[in-house]
Amino acid sequence: MKTVGPAKVIIRRCESYDLDAIRRIVREGLEELGLQPHGRTLLKPNCVSSGPMFQNAYTRPEFLEGVLLALQDRDGGMTELAVGERCGITIPTRTSFEGAGYYPVFKRTGVKHYHFEEVPQVEIPLTHEARLRDYIFTPEPVARADFFVNCPKFKSHPWTTVTFAMKNYIGIQDDRHRLIDHDHRLNEKIADLQHIIQPQFIAIDAITAGAGRMLTPIPFDLGLIIMGNNSVGFDTVCSHIIGLDPETIEHIRFAREQGFGPTALEDITITGDVSLEEAQAKARGFQVGLVRVEKYFEGTHISAYAGPPPELERTDYCWGGCPGAIEEAVEILRLFDADFDEKIPHMHVVFGAYDGPIDVKPGEKVVFIGDCAKFEGTLGDKLVSVKSLYRDRATKDPHEAEHDDILAKIFSVRATLRDARDEPFIRLEGCPVSVAEQVLALVMIGGTKNPYMSASEAMRFNKGYLMWKGTMAAKRLRGIPYQKHGAFEERGESAPE
Ligand code: SF4
Secondary structure, three states: OOOOOOOEEEEEEOOOOOHHHHHHHHHHHHHHOOOOOOEEEEEEEOOOOOOHHHOOOOOOHHHHHHHHHHHHHOOOOEEEEEEEEOOOOOOOHHHHHHHHOHHHHHHHHOOEEEEHHHOOEEEEEOOOOOOOOOEEEEEHHHHHOOEEEEEOEEEEEOOOEEEOOOHHHHHHOOHHHHOOOOOOOHHHHHHHHOOOOOOOEEEEEEEEEEEOOOOOOEEEEEEEEEEEOOHHHHHHHHHHHOOOOHHHOHHHHHHHHOOOOOOOHHHOEEEEOOOHHHHHHHOOOOOOOOOOHHHHOOOOOEEEEEOOOOOOOOOOOOOOOHHHHHHHHHHHHHHHOOOHHHHOOOEEEEEOEOOOOOOOOOOOEEEEEOOOOEEEEEEOOEEEEEOOOOOOHHHOOHHHOOOOOHHHHHHHHHHHHHHOOOOOOEEEOOOOOOHHHHHHHHHHHHOOOOHHHOHHHHHHHHHHHHHHHHHHHHHHHOOOOOEEEEEOOOOOOOOOO
């Protein structure tokens, strides 16, 4: 497996988002690693969600600008310097870039940018033994990159424990491809994505890290910039900083097993002006987000029940799908409505093949979430049978993947809830049922404030949505296809093999 050489990680102190300091530190990191960006240079930030309510969820614009300026300082023959991202599911990347304050950065630095959902998606064949499927799609600028810069945010994640360098790859797929295998096999999917591209340089925004959650993390002043040249080695050191054994984080272990780098500290050179021990001391108390849904809702008006997802031989809990999505949905609703926990009526949410009791009192709603939800038993005085709708992953062909429009989703969630008004339970279909759909369902059931109706969010969303749709319509008229079938041959130097 081609990676850029022996794994090296540089830990530097940086207590604030001072642009000049970030630029200098990152330039020195590039010098120490002997790297000069060249050819098509592509930087991938983490801009999953942004704006005032999501301040700690994304790579900060000062950090992005500092890294871009440092790359320009070290120009080794760049033919293009661009930033590209596909932000969180259903939200246009334009909306996220605007909320993050990225557009003025692009203007000041003169770099190009790609909204990954608006460029052609190309097919990358996979041949490694542990692959989930034989080919996957990625935006064309990713496939063509010669020098790939991974620029994530240092955060917890409710589905994959952490989101450092490797988890940031989920944004190199557009929604319709990202949602395939975004379930209990998510960690394997993340390992598969490493076969699309390898970074020459990684710089993580760990100045203010995000603890506990993914979309609405708790700010944690870590005061670090961490840089490196190998994803597995990099994520290994970041894991040790927060006191975790990287071998217990599945996507890191899978990538190590597939030859992408070491998880043994003795195989990684660590330098910088902060030792690993000092970094660990700074990170003391940092929370990760892996909490089972039953535990998460303890003491609230919501009772949760989780049975195993399909493929029981692999896991008894779907860490990568619907249960984690409801936790993120609730955190968003708590941000927008301080009275959410009081307002939400007593209700029950059920995931997977659950075969225990559900103690439903009169008037309480029961919501079965996800295609794999299954139950035989009584709800109140009614005997019910909920069948699994799960489709085997082998039947999901990325060539045929359909786009689920957010407005269509809003109408469909509304219709589902309306149709189930007099039924003993509600069924939300999907694999996974996204955070957005679960937000909408909870808003409609609970009568709490709707984030999609918040004036500032709605304005930014509508602008991004209309521009995205307009751009795609114009491309269709010009005969530019959404995706190109057949192995993409024009790979840049960042291709791993
Ligand atoms: S339906 Fe949801 S819980 Fe079930 S496997 Fe799919 S993502 Fe996981």
